[in-house]
Amino acid sequence: MTNAASATAEPGQMTHREIMEALTGLLLAMFVAMLSSTVVSNALPAIVTDLHGSQTGYTWVVVATLLTMTATTPIWGKLADLFSKKLLVQVALVIFSAGSVVAAVAPSMGVLIGARAIQGLGVGGLTALVQVVIASMVSPRERGRYSGYIGAVFATATVSGPLLGGLIVDSPMGWRGCFIVGIPIAAIAFVVLQKTLHLPTIKRDVKIDYLGATLIMAGISLILVWVSLAGTNFDWISGTSAALVAGSLALIGGALWVEAKVASEPVIPLRLFRDRTTALATAASVMIGVAMFGATVYLSQYFQLARGMSPTEAGLMSVCMVGGLLVSSIVSGRVITRTGLWKRWLVGGMLFVIAGVALLGTIDVHTPLVVVGSYMALVGIGLGATMQNLVLSVQNNVAVEDLGAASSVVAMFRSIGGSAGVAALGAVLAHQVTGGVKDGIAALVRAGKISQEQLVAMQHSTGDIPKLADLPAPIRSLYEASFGDAVGHLFLVAVPFAIVAFLCILFIKEVPLRTTNGPAPTAPAAESGEEPELEAAR
Template sequence: MTHRQIMEALTGLLLAMFVAMLSSTVVSNALPAIVRDLNGSQTGYTWVVVATLLTMTATTPIWGKLADLFSKKMLVQVALGIFALGSVIAAAAPSMGALIGARAVQGVGVGGLTALVQVVIATMVSPRERGRYSGYIGAVFATATVSGPLLGGVVVDSPLGWRGCFVLLLVPAAIALVVLQKTLRLPVVRRDVKIDYLGALLVMAGISLLLVWVSLAGSSFAWTSPTSYALVVGSVVLIAAAIFVEAKVAVEPVIPLRLFRDRTTALATVASVMIGVAMFGATVYLSQYFQTSRGMSPTEAGLMSIAMVGGLLVSSIVSGKIITRTGRWKRWLVSGMVLLIVGIALLGTIDATTSLWIVGLFMALVGLGVGATMQNLVLAVQNNTAVADLGAASSVVAMFRSIGGSVGVAVLGAVLAHQVAGQFKDGIAALTASGRLSPEQLDQLRHSTGDIPDVAKLPGPLAEIYTSSFGEATGHIFAVAVPFAVFAFVCILFIKEVPLRTSNLSASKSEVEAGLVAAGEPRDYPAYVEPDEVAEGGADRAEGTGRDR
């Protein structure tokens, strides 16, 4: 494909990616208002985020496998439709439970968009040139991350309220559907469908039990209670069963374990999990920090995100262009992880009184690290993977990053709630003992939003204690995230750099080592026959290939 053809196809794909990214960023600043309006708690706050991550995690490998079997264009459109359905349900949600369910539906669509956009780009563009287009993805990611909180903040502060955030998501989704129909043309392989639904179900169930245990233990039941033991044992059994099914039972496993024989894939997957824990787990609570601890409006909290996104935008575009020119990518992964570790460690020092300029600088460092790391980690795996496995390999990396994000959000959310509750309780005890808190003021603590009070309605001394407690607790969860980022850095150090392939039709390193093809010999993958050849009657040269209408 020429650069012009690729850019035309990318228009719809990047719109779809924009929708997926916007789904989390536009809602982030609305979450405090949602929790107050629907009488939610800190656990509910966490699960509005986790529900999307969880279903995205479980379905990403299924979408990746479907991309190896069906029309990628059709699959992207289906994912957009599912996402739109979830957005409509969320906009009308009458309770926290209904909203969490709607977010789970959205996650199914986001999983498809996240996996399929990567797969389609990998199909159209050789690894050597992919860094250039990964920069565009980074730019879209940055745009969605910048505009999402700002749009969300403005909408929440408008008469539409937080429900308008979900209605807003339908507009770019509809535009992306139309653009994709007009611009995306890809050949498609047709073969028997064997989807590993059982493996995907077992993976999702095992992770779900683990997250339920982490989120509710210590509040709804004790850490050492029979309920805790049952959840942990159940999770271990289900995950073990999933591994058995993937290794011995599934004909087309949703997570092909053979991919992990390649050192790059194995190390990149572990690093993705750790990055997910550190990055998603900690940064998802920054909006709550700005609104709860620093007294910002949703719009003001959205403006603060510009610092992180500016760093991400610069590093993703610059690294993508230089990687395309040089073919070398590891130095960007290593330097990106160093910046990410430093940024997260510095954010671990913030509290309710830290200068906002300082917080913004720390966020910019995190953004620089994320921009140089996330897309290039996927690129490293794709470069070392057989072309026929691009869909599975890309989705596996994205899936494990989402698993890390789900675990991180749940674990660090539980840590945050525990820290805030403990410090708030100690502060109340001190105020009561000193006589600064009257019985009437103590009664005002009986609010309707569980363990997230409306700070504006609290008495002065209590509001001061709560904002201070929340600020210190936010810094604490970043400090907890640092070891996970360090572990990801160690994994990346051991990844061996392999020069990027200059064609999707040339053999990958793993294919040569497996003896499937001689070094330098092109592979004849039907999916990569020129569409025009098929349209002009060349199907006898590429059996089972057709144009993706």
């Protein structure tokens, strides 16, 4: 019997067939989680225009999901150590579906942002729990093979999401259909998991750190509100800014105190950071979140608002990035399973990410699309070799009882980086576009190409996202140029974060992957470079 068939983290054994059957439901759940963001990406310009939103609203439709996902991921991970993992995945699917229904009928930006926050609760559960369940079924050495399947599903959702979203937006259903499409898949995943996933449940007293989780969420929320609104709603240096920053630091400080001194089962066990691999992988995850989410989420705006593409055409452009991600995630997963060595893939992957992000920083409204696509492919290749394998390196280094907490901590901090990146870079984008449009309009007025009366008739704020087809040709060209230049600048801002992630990965010490789900390797075994023979967990 193969390792995949025999290894399990809990009493009882699952055959390879049983693992694959259960994996089907898990991958469907993961597909739903990934699809929730990718299917909406190309619909966002149409959504914000239809609901009369602004660039800040565009940002918070994304940030709301990331924020609640970030805050609840460690709670889901802790619950996975206490309750039935299958039940928790199913609950997450139900919460996600409820949020999707509300989003589909949202009458305003405020309701939509709230619905996206509900979706984020479910996505946080799915993101954390799928990794935890797979980790409990197979050993770290064999997990590389299954990580390849996760990478393939991630790639499929990322490819099909923008394409599907673009087609839906251009269809009679409109953008509201983008929130409905995931519900049937969630229902199928629910049924498949009910029939195929059978894991023993370890019963013990429940001690959930709600206070710590609330403080963490509140602290992160305040800093993101400050980053996204400062410079437009109030000055960067002002009483409001000072209050938001001070409040955020106080809340985060309180959260650290609760986690260290009060909570008996903290949502973020600070002792995990005594391990160098966990600490460095977490730091790298934050930086990758900034570079990946913070920059790539605005590519849809670039293609639609700077290059005049339809949502469907913008979706087709995403194939460039996801094609690279698909190939590298599958290849790296299989090779890591065969060799047990993973660090070279993380190092090489981050070099590709740095190169791709830096090159994307050179794009503007005139850059040939073939060139833009090739730069996106480089980023995809790097992310495919990095994201899943970074989680794998941590899972390989912690005790079985900490798998849920450690996996969710890495995912949580990647989401924190993503939330901060989307909010900060969204603020940069809004500032640059607004400034560029104001300066450009003033120049057009001086040149006599547009009159003050026409500007008043438009009744348009330069901070809004307009429907370009309704604008006069000179102003439409102005918006396209402003968005093209601003999005390129965002990638340049993201480059230092990718470099810091690379440096963190360089200092991670490679420990060959275990072939069992037993205890983490001891320090002497890890330093010898030999794979320890460990007793399987009972």
